[in-house]
Amino acid sequence: MTAAAPFGPRAFQLVLLRRMADHQPGLVEDARRALGAPLSEMREANRRWQAMSRAPRGPGALRRYRSVLGEPEVSERRVIGDLECDALLWPLPLWPELRFEVMAGPGGAVWNAWLVRALNAPSPVLGPAATLLPWSCTVAEVARAFAPARPMEGSAPTRWALAFTDGATGTPYVAEFTWGLFQRLLPGRADG
Numbered sequence: 688m689t690a691a692a693p694f695g696p697r698a699f700q701l702v703l704l705r706r707m708a709d710h711q712p713g714l715v716e717d718a719r720r721a722l723g724a725p726l727s728e729m730r731e732a733n734r735r736w737q738a739m740s741r742a743p744r745g746p747g748a749l750r751r752y753r754s755v756l757g758e759p760e761v762s763e764r765r766v767i768g769d770l771e772c773d774a775l776l777w778p779l780p781l782w783p784e785l786r787f788e789v790m791a792g793p794g795g796a797v798w799n800a801w802l803v804r805a806l807n808a809p810s811p812v813l814g815p816a817a818t819l820l821p822w823s824c825t826v827a828e829v830a831r832a833f834a835p836a837r838p839m840e841g842s843a844p845t846r847w848a849l850a851f852t853d854g855a856t857g858t859p860y861v862a863e864f865t866w867g868l869f870q871r872l873l874p875g876r877a878d879g
Contacts (some may be wrong), residue, residue: 695736697722699755701732701779702864703802706845710863710870712822718781748797749775752789760786761806772798776805784808785825785868801847801867803827814855816860816872824869829862836862850875 692698701724706714706717719729731757739751752775753759759775771793776786782802803811803825811824813832826847830836833851839861841847847864852875 694732694739694755696756696777696779697724698728698732698735699787700779702736703779703787704781705729705733706843707865707868707870710865714822722781726807746796749791749795752777752797752879753799759789765790776803778805780867782822788867797826801826801845801864803867814850815855816858816862817856819862819869819872821870822868826864826867826869829864829869831858833862835861 697779697784700722704715704718712835719726733764734785740748748837749852756777758782760868761774761776761779763774765774773791775789775791779785779787785802785808786805788801788803789797792798804827810828813819813828816833819829824832826849829849829851830838833849833853836849836851839848839850845866847867849862849864850859851862861873861875863870
């Protein structure tokens, strides 16, 4: 029996892709092939991540991200309202213009973990909502482009949604995200 390969950035990207496959199977298939990873490797990466996440004596979430992704490219202190937190960002080869960001509070409790635009990367110019393309933008970019956007609970722990009305057309929408990356646009309700 051979030992399992170390769980590193490649396997972590497969974990992100696994959840994105629910909405964008074609893009996930292309990304998985770009990594040279068979479907079985993606399933195994997800199984191992779930086991690490649920292990009763496993490392806390922040230590788990650090052990998998290594030292962050950026580590900074941020103040959000009355709260202080640490923001740690890592590059991932599949998304060179993005960074995986972990926001951690006192004691290393992870408050949020998702993909964000890299600090020096240009943000996309977002036109009418109906022209949004999957994987083209992040939660923050859609929230800025279609302010005021209202955060909504996602359908799973790694999912987010934003409700907004396209100012150009007056059409209400719900934008869905997985790991912070735009996945799909749904019709919204006019009453919010």
